[in-house]
Amino acid sequence: MTPEDIKAIFGLEPEAAVEYLKQKGVAVSWDWQDMLDDAHATAFTVAKTAGMDVANDIYRAVVNAAETGQTLEQFQKTLTPVLQSKGWWGRTQATNPDTGEAQTVQLGSPHRLKTIYLTNMQSAYMAGRYAEMMDSVDTHPYWQYVAINDSRTRDSHRRMHGRVYAATDPVWNTMYPPLDFRCRCRVRPLSRAAGESRALPSPTLETQTVDISSNEYTGEARYAQRTGLRIDGKFVAPSAGFNANQGQTMLSRMASVAIQKAHAVHPDIARIALKIMMGNAKFKAALSAADLAWVQKVLKG
Structure with a gap:
């Protein structure tokens, strides 16, 4: 590819x-x-x-x-x-x-x-795609998981194929591809007309802690978390090491950098800049709870 x-x-x-x-x-x-x-x-x-x-x-x-x-x-x-x-x-x-x-x-x-x-x-x-899709949530509020579905497709990825959830559903916090090395899956945004009747209820998410082998030299045990959902009774989740939506993490990192810059300027300048940035839903959603609290405090003066 x-x-x-x-x-x-x-x-x-x-x-x-x-x-x-x-x-x-x-x-x-x-x-x-x-x-x-x-x-x-x-x-x-x-x-x-x-x-x-x-x-x-x-x-x-x-x-x-x-x-x-x-x-x-x-x-x-x-x-x-x-x-x-x-x-x-x-x-x-x-x-x-x-x-x-x-x-x-x-x-x-x-x-x-x-x-x-x-x-x-x-x-x-896929991280760049996530950022673009977040910009269009107002017009395309539903997302659909799409797998390639050929002889190389993993069973868990095949089970996710075609499933539609609200773009804001927590399921995308971890079930946003790639879910493994060489994963070829993607997510497709859907309009309200195309997605509303197909959207599934928000699933119950389950987190499992898995042993990813001990360090053979130090003997230290190593574990990873896998957060996913049950589909027909089978636990479906990203492989160890892929339990994060990299697009979300990228946006959070960029938002954090913007907040750090706002901390460094005069409060009046920061207030103007933050008011503009908070008008962007993607920026607002990417803020950590601590950063959001600070922004709200600055905006109140």
Whole structure:
């Protein structure tokens, strides 16, 4: 799947997707379990990059791919020699920086670069898509989950296919794709006329804490939460590490930055700016409870 394919499927211009990638910081990790849920929306990370000078190279390559519309093949061709020159390639002995012990690990490979490319492009485009859909909630107040439904579609994603809920339903807090690595699902906005008769009641959400394996070197247990719903008695939820709506997290991060800037200016200037921003439903919905309380206090003078 190329950026052009994603754009065609999601009906989205690339600017919002690129902005999503650019607002991330870069974090290094040894195991994928070290970075879960909201962390993926605010930081770019690739497992087995801790202690190796490659995380920024991979991040820059992903952003460039989104900006220039690189295909997967172009992305791999550009990045592979860079990673090979730094020794981040193939199956080799590497030192775990957390323990100082050597272990055999799989570093870079064509398969791994494909996963990095597809997962980040999907996350970026879906986060941008979420921001656009929030702007049109007044005219399209219902959302429908859409899966690809072919031989590669996961059963849980297939069960969500076609389900319609109000755009403001809490179900989208976690059941907004991607729900797993290489997830190809999307969400389609529906007008009131198209969605009202098809909308399902708000489901009862259930949160399960799952064991995602202990750190084999430190023995520390690691857990992740999965929040989902029951469909025909089966628990359907994002996979571990994807239990957050990355579009929501992106908007919350951007709103938080705006609030921080408002804190730094004269109250009279902040009051004018905040009054304008609070007229945007997307901005208002993205505020944390603490930030909303502060804004309301400033606006009251």
